[in-house]
Structures are given as structure tokens and as C-alpha cells.
Amino acid sequence: MQISHWHATLDRPPLPAIDLPATANVVVVGAGVVGAATALWLARAGLKPLVIDRQGPAAGASGHNGGILSAGLAENYLAATARYGKQATRELYGLSLAGQQLLVELIEQERIDCDLRLHGNLNLTIGEAQLTIAATTVAALQADGFPAALLDRDSAQELVRIPLGAAITGGRFNPAAGTLHSGKLVYGLLEAADRYGAQFCWNVTLHQVTAAETGLRLITSRGSVATGAAVITINAWSGEVLPELSQRIKPVRGQVLCTMPVDPFIMCGFGASLTPTGEYGQQLPGGQVLFGGCRAVAPDQDVGVSAGEVSADVQHALEVGLGRLFPTLAGIAIERRWSGQMAFTADYLPIVANPLPNLFAVGGFSGHGMPFAAIVGRHLAEAVQTGTIPSALELLSCERETLIW
Ligand SMILES: Cc1cc2nc3c(=O)[nH]c(=O)nc-3n(C[C@H](O)[C@H](O)[C@H](O)COP(=O)(O)OP(=O)(O)OC[C@H]3O[C@@H](n4cnc5c(N)ncnc54)[C@H](O)[C@@H]3O)c2cc1C
The missing domain is CATH 3.30.9.10 (D-Amino Acid Oxidase, subunit A, domain 2)
Structure with a gap:
């Protein structure tokens, strides 16, 4: 497999990693830009998340993309308006614009060195x-x-x-656009999460999630973890773990x-x-x-x-x-x-799902995930704390009408 520019030029010390614990407060599965941002919000809230990935940071799309952070949707605004309607398109575009700005704020607040250039x-x-x-x-x-x-x-x-x-x-x-080093961004978000108490465990593949008496049980390649809540951010691989997403992503x-x-x-x-x-x-x-x-x-x-x-x-x-x-x-x-x-996805928008109580998932960014990472991550961190997906993500629901191939 060819190494991407982002991985070839990462030049970062490895993130501290632990052995898979038997229990965790909350687990984030997938260490791409969305999982990293979600972990940072959870860690900032004092929830000490455990992040697991079947390889390591930025192993998926986030470490192999174009590095463009551009407010907007995967589809052209006119095509999106025809598909989702005027009001929904305006809200979705607003979500991505707010998300682009929020990621810039996170980069500045956490002093993440990721070659960010806000040059349009x-x-x-x-x-x-x-x-x-x-x-x-x-x-x-x-x-x-x-x-x-x-x-x-x-x-x-x-x-x-x-x-x-x-x-x-x-x-x-x-x-409302810029470019950045995607690999350094993911590392920087995880390094920031680490400063607030997140923990990491690499080379762990999640196979299945089941409901347990006091929360969830995550069955992985290295044993099981009992946790109060989990956020699954494995994007293209969502269907391997969540059957409800296998036909949709x-x-x-x-x-x-x-x-x-x-x-x-x-x-x-x-x-x-x-x-x-x-x-x-x-x-x-x-x-x-x-x-x-x-x-x-x-x-x-x-x-x-x-x-x-x-x-x-x-x-x-x-x-x-x-x-x-x-x-x-x-x-x-x-x-x-x-x-x-x-x-x-069929309508080029990500899907946010809540397949079990205290289990949240997002994936299907259709080649345009960077502007959504920080804002979707923040709302999912909120969902972990309230048990409910915030209404700001309602348009990304699994049940939406446009989600038909
Ligand atoms: C070639 C290319 C160019 C792109 N260009 C842009 C661009 O310029 N701008 C833009 O906004 N977007 C772009 N995108 C899309 C963007 O990269 C993605 O939307 C975004 O990175 C998705 O992040 P994520 O965290 O959801 O998923 P990913 O980065 O794919 O991360 C998923 C992680 O989950 C892990 N994982 C998978 N299965 C399991 C499992 N069972 N257990 C544990 N871990 C697992 C993987 O190892 C991976 O690290 C591009 C994508 C590609 C591929």
C-alpha cells in the first residue's frame, strides 16, 4: 500500500497507548478526524474517554485525503437544494460552515500545528x-x-x-475554506484529548456491541470492554459492526x-x-x-x-x-x-445513528468529512452525556427520506 503524504511527513512522536482495559467510562471507536474530535470534546468534559482503533491514528480516510477544509456539502448547493429542499439545505450548509469555523477554533485553542492556511x-x-x-x-x-x-x-x-x-x-x-495537514490534525486533536485525560489503545478491532445491564459490552479482537457509552466513528467500515448501516454506507x-x-x-x-x-x-x-x-x-x-x-x-x-x-x-x-x-451514502450526507441506548454512530461523509468533524464530534459528545442525539443533527438521521439508493 502506498504511503500518503500525510503519513510520510507526520514527524510526530507516538501517542501514549495502554493495554485494552476491561472497563471504560466511554469508548470512542475509530481514530480518524471525527473520532479524534469526539474524544477531545469528551475529554474536555472530564469523561476520560478510551479511544480504540484497529490500526492507529489517521489510518482511514483522514490520513489519505486531500487536506481541504471547506465549508459546504459534498454536493453542489443547487443539487443539494433540489434533493433536500431549500430549508434543509440551508441548515445543512450552516452546519458545515459552523463546523469549519469550530475546527479552526479547536486548532487555535489547542495550538495544533497542522499547517492550517485559511486561504479559501x-x-x-x-x-x-x-x-x-x-x-x-x-x-x-x-x-x-x-x-x-x-x-x-x-x-x-x-x-x-x-x-x-x-x-x-x-x-x-x-x-470559508482552507488547507491543512490531515495527519498532523488528527494527531494534534488526540494529543489535546490526551492532555484532558483520554487514553488510547491501538490495533484493536471492534467486532460487535451488545447491551449490558449497566451499559454496553464491546467485543473486540483483544477481549471485551464494559462501558457506559460508546461512539462508533469507523466511517467506511461502519457496516462491518452495525448491520443497520451496512446497506446505507x-x-x-x-x-x-x-x-x-x-x-x-x-x-x-x-x-x-x-x-x-x-x-x-x-x-x-x-x-x-x-x-x-x-x-x-x-x-x-x-x-x-x-x-x-x-x-x-x-x-x-x-x-x-x-x-x-x-x-x-x-x-x-x-x-x-x-x-x-x-x-x-445515497444522498451524500453522513448518517448519525443511535442503534442501542448509549450507543451512537456516525459515518458516510461522502468524501467531505473535514468540515463536519468538530461539530458532529461536539454533538455526539453531548449525546453521550444526555443519552439523546441533539436536534442539531436531526437532518443526518438514519430515517431521513433521501437516504435511498
Ligand atoms: C482520497 C480522499 C480524499 C478526500 N479529500 C477530502 C478533502 O479534501 N476534504 C474533506 O473534507 N474530506 C475529504 N475526504 C473525506 C474525509 O477524509 C473523510 O470524510 C473523513 O476523514 C472521515 O473521517 P472519519 O474519522 O469519519 O473516518 P476515517 O478517517 O476513515 O477513520 C475511521 C477509523 O476507524 C478505524 N476502524 C475501522 N474499522 C474499525 C473497527 N472495526 N474497529 C476499530 N477501528 C476501526 C480505521 O482504522 C480508521 O482509523 C477525502 C477522503 C479520501 C479517501
Whole structure:
């Protein structure tokens, strides 16, 4: 399996780990960005959570993603409005915007060194039709009070120091966005949780959760744990443990490449719709260009494919696509390639579930989990303390009508 840029450049001492205890106050299962944020909120509340993961921190999507922290939904605002309705879309977008801001606050409060750059995100448009959609999207976002700007080609070019591809007509700029080092973010959140009393146990796989007299029993690969409550944040793997989510969350492989370093040329994160499944990228502080997407060229769009290897078709499409956006980068040498496990739902929104009393679960971020991590984590920590999922997460309920394949 190819190592991601985030894991290759983590440069952090290992987090302290303990043997699996027989009992715990509350257990967080999964040490991705969502589990790490949930653990931090629980630890801040004095609940001394135990975090377990079948590998270790950032082993899943969080350690293999594009590192873009962008307020918004996995779907375009207009498509989302058609699917969920105007009011729900506005609330969901508001949740992601609040979540993006909350994660920035957590990073600042806990002094997490994760290369956070709040420099916005430029979604480049290709051809006139995409520019028209971008204009309508920006108008709808602005009408609902969300930050967004439409750029013509010249204004988009001002944010990029090398020539844009000939087909680029402009772009949609999201000021409520930034880029960061996902691996350092997860470690930093867990290090902060550690300071408030969280404990960690790695290489433990959760197999099953059952109700017990005084709470829950977690059956794992290293024995069982009796606990008062648990939060399961295993995203693409949710269905392996929770049967009610197995038909609702599909694992999908996402692929990324990272070029050799080039001179700084872009001031923000970037994206495009070169293919129907979309592309995203950023220039890393070291000068490398991270670029991901192009699933549309893979058979079945890499749905149901486990991350691990990368495939030649998608990687070739990424190289060609990068050259279409920025012609001087065509043919540039590639430093590394990797893939990661995304988790899709039928309506591109995560699912929050409460399958047993005091058992909460979230997964299915559909390739766009970073802006939700801190806020969903905070609400799930609240759920552990009250026994009920807060109404702020109601639109992510397992029972929602749009959740049909
Ligand atoms: C290629 C790629 C690019 C992406 N780009 C972006 C982006 O730029 N911006 C953005 O917002 N989102 C992006 N995403 C999506 C984002 O990374 C995810 O939404 C987010 O990381 C989900 O975090 P999580 O904590 O829910 O899950 P994960 O990070 O997947 O963590 C789940 C954890 O659970 C553990 N686990 C699994 N099963 C078990 C078990 N049975 N017992 C114990 N532990 C278990 C795993 O080892 C893993 O550590 C991308 C995803 C991919 C794959």
C-alpha cells in the first residue's frame, strides 16, 4: 500500500497507548478526524474517554485525503437544494460552515500545528455551461447569507501565478475554506484529548456491541470492554459492526497524486469538475501539488473497491487533468500516489445513528468529512452525556427520506 503524504511527513512522536482495559467510562471507536474530535470534546468534559482503533491514528480516510477544509456539502448547493429542499439545505450548509469555523477554533485553542492556511478554495469552471452553474450557485449561496464569490477568468488567473488552461472560464471562490495537514490534525486533536485525560489503545478491532445491564459490552479482537457509552466513528467500515448501516454506507476508493515540488503558484485550495465525480487539490507548503479525484474514469467509479493500491486509469486521468488546469504542470514528475477509503451514502450526507441506548454512530461523509468533524464530534459528545442525539443533527438521521439508493 502506498504511503500518503500525510503519513510520510507526520514527524510526530507516538501517542501514549495502554493495554485494552476491561472497563471504560466511554469508548470512542475509530481514530480518524471525527473520532479524534469526539474524544477531545469528551475529554474536555472530564469523561476520560478510551479511544480504540484497529490500526492507529489517521489510518482511514483522514490520513489519505486531500487536506481541504471547506465549508459546504459534498454536493453542489443547487443539487443539494433540489434533493433536500431549500430549508434543509440551508441548515445543512450552516452546519458545515459552523463546523469549519469550530475546527479552526479547536486548532487555535489547542495550538495544533497542522499547517492550517485559511486561504479559501477556488473551484475552477471549464467552459461556459459550468460558469453559468457557478454563477447561479454563488447567487443562491449569497441569497442564503453564505460567503461565496464568482470570478471571471481574469480574476481567477490573479490567484494563480502560472497560466490557466485554455478551457477555464473562471471559478467559484469559497472564502470559508482552507488547507491543512490531515495527519498532523488528527494527531494534534488526540494529543489535546490526551492532555484532558483520554487514553488510547491501538490495533484493536471492534467486532460487535451488545447491551449490558449497566451499559454496553464491546467485543473486540483483544477481549471485551464494559462501558457506559460508546461512539462508533469507523466511517467506511461502519457496516462491518452495525448491520443497520451496512446497506446505507458504501466504501468507495478515492485516489490522489502528489507531484515533485514546484515554485509557489497558487494562493488557495482548488477544485474542478473535469470529470463528473470531481477533482480537488492544493499546493503543499513544501511546493508539491496534491491532486485527487477522477473516479469517473474507473469501472463503477471505484465504488465498493477497498483502498490500498492505486489504478493506472485514474492516476493517468489525474496527470492529464492537472495539465488541463495548469498547462505548465503537464508531464511533471510525480513524488507519490496513494488511495484512501471514502464512505458514500445515497444522498451524500453522513448518517448519525443511535442503534442501542448509549450507543451512537456516525459515518458516510461522502468524501467531505473535514468540515463536519468538530461539530458532529461536539454533538455526539453531548449525546453521550444526555443519552439523546441533539436536534442539531436531526437532518443526518438514519430515517431521513433521501437516504435511498
Ligand atoms: C482520497 C480522499 C480524499 C478526500 N479529500 C477530502 C478533502 O479534501 N476534504 C474533506 O473534507 N474530506 C475529504 N475526504 C473525506 C474525509 O477524509 C473523510 O470524510 C473523513 O476523514 C472521515 O473521517 P472519519 O474519522 O469519519 O473516518 P476515517 O478517517 O476513515 O477513520 C475511521 C477509523 O476507524 C478505524 N476502524 C475501522 N474499522 C474499525 C473497527 N472495526 N474497529 C476499530 N477501528 C476501526 C480505521 O482504522 C480508521 O482509523 C477525502 C477522503 C479520501 C479517501
